[in-house]
Amino acid sequence: MKKYLLVILCLLAVFTLKAQTHTLSRHAEISVLTIGPGSSLNDAFGHNAFRIKDSLNHIDVVFNYGIYDFNTPNFYIKFAQGRLNYLIGMNYYKDFYRNYKEENRTIKEQVLNLSQNEKQRLLNFLANNIKPENRRYLYDFFYDNCATKIRDVLETVTDNKIKFNTPDGFKEQTFRQLIYSNLNKNSWGSFGIDLALGSVIDQKATPYEHMFLPKYIFKFFENVTLSNSGEKLVKQTHILYQKTDTPETNNFLTSPLMIFGIIGILILFITFKDYKNKKRSNWLDVVLFFATGIIGILILLLWFATDHKGTHQNYNLLWACALNILVVFQFFKKSIPSWFIRYLKFLVILLCLMLLHWIIGIQVFAIGLIPLLIALFIRYVYLINFFSSNKATDL
Known part of the structure; x- marks a missing residue:
């Protein structure tokens, strides 16, 4: 506008x-x-x-x-x-x-x-x-x-x-569907909207x-x-x-799906190497927990600390858990407490709940997130198995 x-x-x-x-x-x-x-x-x-x-x-x-x-x-x-x-x-x-x-x-x-x-x-x-x-x-x-x-x-x-x-x-549509009618779903603009706006815009608009x-x-x-x-x-x-038609540029190589696809493959590759070598890349886990925690805090601020109506009830918190920023320091300890393993299982459950929210239409999420969500799920499962089999051992 x-x-x-x-x-x-x-x-x-x-x-x-x-x-x-x-x-x-x-x-x-x-x-x-x-x-x-x-x-x-x-x-x-x-x-x-x-x-x-x-x-x-x-x-x-x-x-x-x-x-x-x-x-x-x-x-x-x-x-x-x-x-x-x-x-x-x-x-x-x-x-x-x-x-x-x-x-x-x-x-x-x-x-x-x-x-x-x-x-x-x-x-x-x-x-x-x-x-x-x-x-x-x-x-x-x-x-x-x-x-x-x-x-x-x-x-x-x-x-x-x-x-x-x-x-x-x-035909009645949700607010998010109406936004999609003007945006490419696999664009950074659409990605930002899907990340910042919550389930309230997945309601049918009159x-x-x-x-x-x-x-x-x-x-x-x-x-x-x-x-x-x-x-x-x-x-x-x-x-x-009347506008003159111009050729549309194909920006797929720089699109969210491509970028997060590369990030997801990188996470999976490192996780596979860790599995083969029976070790854990500490830097990767610190980056993942820090990044998801910060994003979760920003989502919470948009929900509770602003007057934006569209940012309420944002279930992106199910993958960007703000609590991650508080537990990231556990990765620097010589041994992992048992409660942290339960916390990792909790994160896996949150990802499953997110998928359920997506399937039944409570909230639609950015398609660019799909590779990252798959990689996070597999990484969390690997960490659960790694810590469960290496309790009280040096990391």
């Missing part, structure tokens, strides 16, 4: 001042713009905006939500905590169009069938919303983003007179909730009717710019 960082404040202030007192002409049109996905992760889901066009008054501007404010104190800390306020911004349409055309992203327009009073109310709402004291809002990727704002503002200015009808062939994605704003708005008249909300649809 495109973030506009450069806003000409003086022009914005002048426009806002005029918009509060100016009356739109009867030729004014208000439309919803839907921007196709971009190449980077933050652009992968598209974007939505309002366009207000009034040729008699020489107005052609775009209002869009979801803008970063890098001047916010402690920006990155607030972003990580889920407590970062985003902004509504205003751009001249020609600049808005040129920017997305240069990025080769499709631009679709849906001209809305609004009354003159509703058009004026929408303009007044946005003009008031963009005032410095009003333009910040607490962003939420699933429930309060650039797409849901379009829907919510329209419901407000029409007094909830718009009726959302499900499109033909509509048809209304599907509109957190810009493309569903477009699909649903095509079928919206006005409850007072039965007419359609969208009276015209235009493709303002």
